[in-house]
Amino acid sequence: MTIQENLNKIQEIISDKKFLNNKGLGNEISFYIFDYDPKYEILVRKQIEKTIENLKERHGLKIKEFNLYKMLIKMLKDEDLIEVIKEMEIKEGSQEVLNAIKTFAPPETFIEQIKNESSDIDIIFITGVGQIYPFIRSHTILNKLHSVIENKPLILIYPGRYDGQKLILFNKFKDDNYYRAFPLID
Structure with missing residues (x-):
């Protein structure tokens, strides 16, 4: 399937009552990954924005994009x-900026905000994964969200490949293995 066909399929999948009610997953969490070739980043961003708006308008779903x-x-x-960060990069280099930001905004900061802002949400979208690399890794966010997000679908929009086990950001950087999410599109 083409990238546009896959993007069109997202709305069809999400609007299905089985998806919304977490049916067919057994006792598994309802975390999904929509992976795509990073060369389509701008197209995917625009289409995800439209898809979220369409799902809200047509189906009355409460969707939050993080x-x-x-x-x-x-x-x-x-x-x-x-x-301060700009000056630090000039004076001390990129590695120091990376270390400082990782200390300032550890994954738990993001997890707490997502938890606090998603209590009355039907579906959670996580985006910006490629943009925030290497400050935050997607497998870390997913692993930490398991304990705070229950009974609602979460979709990670992922610029790279996910085969049900391995996450490969930008089709180049292997993230730690991650086994608990389902590919959104087979």
Whole structure:
């Protein structure tokens, strides 16, 4: 199937009552990964935005998109750290910026915000995975979300490959193995 056919299929899958009611998954959590070739990043971003709006309008679903990158930028802006980070990179280099941001915004910060803002949501979308790399790794977010998100579908939009076991970001960087999510599109 083409990328556009896969993107069109998302709305069909999500609007199915079985998907919304977590039927057919046994006792498994309802975490899904929509993986795609990173060369389609802009197309996927635009289409996911339209899909979310269509699902809200046509089906009355409460959907929340958590863009990890935008969340990080907001955290940095809220603490007036953008200029500090820029200066740090010039003076101390990218590795120091990476270390500082990982300390400032560990995965638990994102998990807590997602937990707090998703209690009355039907479906959670996690986006911005490629944009936030290497500050946050997607397998870390998924593993930590298991304990706080229950009984609602979560869809990770992933620029790379997922074969049901391995996550390969940008089709280049192997993330740790992750076995608990289902591919959204077979």
